[in-house]
Amino acid sequence: MLRTLCIRDFVIVDSIELEFSAGFSVLTGETGAGKSILIDALTLALGGRADASVVREGAAKADISADFGVGAAARAWLA
DSSP, rough: OOEEEEEETTEEEEEEEOOOSSSSOOOOTTTTSSHHHHHHHHHHHTTOOOOOOGTTTSOOOOOOEEEOOOOOOOHHOOO
């Protein structure tokens, strides 16, 4: 389960840390609010490729990290 998504200097995002709880999470917002930017950031955290155009203007680099938690059932299955 995705627990946190941290984004810094990515496209138009200066800095944001999102925390997710167990259950169903929904991203909603008006057109241009940044929903796709969050999905793109998660894609990169999972190994997607990017180029320098995703670095926020004026920043040297973008940082994206995601923290995942593994439940007991998944942990047992992976063992």
